[in-house]
Each structure stands twice: as C-alpha cells, then as structure tokens.
Amino acid sequence: DVKVTQSSRYLVKRTGEKVFLECVQDMDHENMFWYRQDPGLGLRLIYFSYDVKMKEKGDIPEGYSVSREKKERFSLILESASTNQTSMYLCASSPGGAGVINYEQYFGPGTRLTVT
Amino acid sequence: KNQVEQSPQSLIILEGKNCTLQCNYTVSPFSNLRWYKQDTGRGPVSLTIMTFSENTKSNGRYTATLDADTKQSSLHITASQLSDSASYICVVKIRNNDMRFGAGTRLTVKP
Numbered sequence: 251d252v253k254v255t256q257s258s259r260y261l262v263k264r265t266g267e268k269v270f271l272e273c274v275q276d277m278d279h280e281n282m283f284w285y286r287q288d289p290g291l292g293l294r295l296i297y298f299s300y301d302v303k304m305k306e307k308g309d310i311p312e313g314y315s316v317s318r319e320k321k322e323r324f325s326l327i328l329e330s331a332s333t334n335q336t337s338m339y340l341c342a343s344s345p346g347g348a349g350v351i352n353y354e355q356y357f358g359p360g361t362r363l364t365v366t
Numbered sequence: 367k368n369q370v371e372q373s374p375q376s377l378i379i380l381e382g383k384n385c386t387l388q389c390n391y392t393v394s395p396f397s398n399l400r401w402y403k404q405d406t407g408r409g410p411v412s413l414t415i416m417t418f419s420e421n422t423k424s425n426g427r428y429t430a431t432l433d434a435d436t437k438q439s440s441l442h443i444t445a446s447q448l449s450d451s452a453s454y455i456c457v458v459k460i461r462n463n464d465m466r467f468g469a470g471t472r473l474t475v476k477p
Contacts, residue, residue, distance in 0.1 A: 254409070281463060292370070292455065292467035293410075300463065340409050350462045351397050352417070357409025 253277070254358035256341050262364045269328040271361050273341030280346030282324035283355065284308075284316060286337040293340065299324055300346055331365045338362050369393040372456050372468035380476055383446055387471045389439040389456030397459040401430050401441045404453045404470070413441070413454075446475045 257272035275282065281300050285293040285308075295308030297316040305316050313335060317325045324343075328335055339362075342355040370391045379385050389399070398417045402410035414423045414430040416439065423430050427450075429442045443450055456468040 259407075283463075285467075290375075290469050292469040294467070295465070298463055306463075342409070351459065352415060354400070354412045354415070355465075357411070359408050 254341055254343055254356050256339075256358040256361050258361050259359060260362050260364075262366065263328075263331050264366055265332060267328075267331050267365075269331050269363065269365075271326040271328075271339055271341075271363070273324045273326070273343075273358055274322050275324075275341075275343040275356070276322065277343065277345075277356070278321065279343035279356075280321075281344045281350070282318065283342040283344075284314075284324065284326045285340045285342065286310070287340055287360070288337050296326065331363075333365050336363060336365045370456055370458050370466045370468040372454075372471050374471060375469070376472040376474070378474045378476060379446055381446060381448055384442065384444050385446060385473065387441045387443075387454050387456075387473070389441070389468055391437050391439075391456075391458045391466070391468075393458050393460055393466045395460060396434060396437075397461065399430075399432055399439050400457045400459070401428070401439075402455040402457060404455060406452070410455055443473075448475050448477060451475045 254275045283298040284296045299305045299318040315327045341358040344353045344355045373388045400415045401413045404410040416432040427444045432439045453470040455470045
C-alpha cells in the first residue's frame with residue numbers, strides 16, 4: 251500500500267516567515283510533486299522532481315523553492331510567506347520510467363497553511 | 367480559462383439516487399483522463415483511468431465514459447451512498463508529467 255505522508259495537517263505562520271513543508275513517500279517512486287489547491291481553481295502544480303536533486307518548475311513556482319536530497323523526501327519551501335500563499339498544499343508521488351504516462355499519482359493528505 | 371471544465375460545481379442528492387458528473391476539456395494532445403475522488407481533509411484517490419481508445423470503464427458503482435472526439439467525459443454514480451460525499455476531480459494528462467486538473471464537483475449525499 252502506497253503511503254505519502256506530509257509533516258503537518260495544519261500550519262499557521264506569520265507573513266515573512268520561512269516555511270518548510272515536508273513530504274515522504276515509501277514506495278521508491280521516482281517522481282514527486284507539490285500542488286496547491288484553492289477553491290474553484292483546481293490543483294495547480296508548483297514544482298515537481300523526477301530524480302534526486304532534480305527539479306522542474308510547474309505552473310506557479312513564484313515564491314516557492316524545493317529540495318530533494320533523498321529519493322523518498324521532497325520539501326517545499328516558502329522563503330518569505332505571504333498571505334496569498336494561504337492554501338491547501340498537496341504532495342504526490344508516482345513511478346517513473348517507461349509507462350509513466352499511465353501511472354497513477356498517489357497523494358498525501360495535504361497541509362492546510364494559513365499565513366496571517 | 368481552465369482547460370478542464372467540470373460541471374456542476376456542486377450537487378446534492380438523496381441516498382440511493384444516481385447522478386452524473388461532467389468533464390469537458392480543451393487540452394491536447396490527449397494521453398489519458400482520470401477521475402479522482404477526494405474526501406474532505408484527504409488527498410485525491412484515483413477511481414478510473416481512460417485512454418484514447420476506451421469509451422467506458424467501471425469501478426464498482428462508478429462508471430466513467432469518454433468521448434475523445436467531443437472531448438467530454440462523464441462519471442456516473444449508481445445507487446449513491448453517504449460515503450460518496452466528496453469532491454470528484456477530472457484530470458487530463460497531456461505528456462508524462464503534464465496534467466491539467468479540473469476544479470472539481472462537490473457531491474453531497476443526504477440520507
């Protein structure tokens with residue numbers, strides 16, 4: 251059973267703080283993803299990584315950075331949190347390699363971040 | 367404009383009734399389309415995947431259809447249960463790691 255865990259379910263931070271969101275998967279997946287989910291907008295891809303130390307920008311990378319030092323862990327960093335980054339953040343993982351086009355993404359439970 | 371449009375935005379039905387959720391997309395090239403179910407406070411979980419050549423696929427009481435010519439998909443839920451209350455998200459994959467998500471339909475099943 252694939253498990254994707256996120257370090258916090260709820261987080262409240264102040265404007266300007268540095269915020270770390272951690273994601274860990276236990277299925278040796280190559281690909282990992284960070285999304286934010288806002289009402290009426292659907293999931294939007296922030297960054298993804300297809301290998302250790304590799305990262306690719308998604309649709310909305312501004313204000314975020316990521317780190318993937320180990321295969322199982324993918325961190326999302328808000329260098330200086332702002333109120334418009336208040337959102338639900340979802341991490342996902344999926345296998346890579348041949349056949350990746352039809353592989354399912356497995357999602358974590360999400361972190362609801364509030365920036366005040 | 368979202369390239370994957372879902373309707374309705376929200377839906378309330380009585381337990382035991384059927385319902386159909388719609389997904390229209392404009393993205394291309396098309397690789398596959400997934401329906402996800404997202405319970406409140408949880409991440410999305412895949413229900414079905416459909417590729418270009420598939421018209422219908424069932425998963426228990428969930429049946430998804432795909433018309434790749436008109437770029438439309440639907441998710442039909444039969445004999446709804448309270449546990450079906452969730453958001454249902456349509457996702458179209460274009461390339462290996464390039465996906466477009468719909469905003470979801472929020473379904474509430476009432477006793």
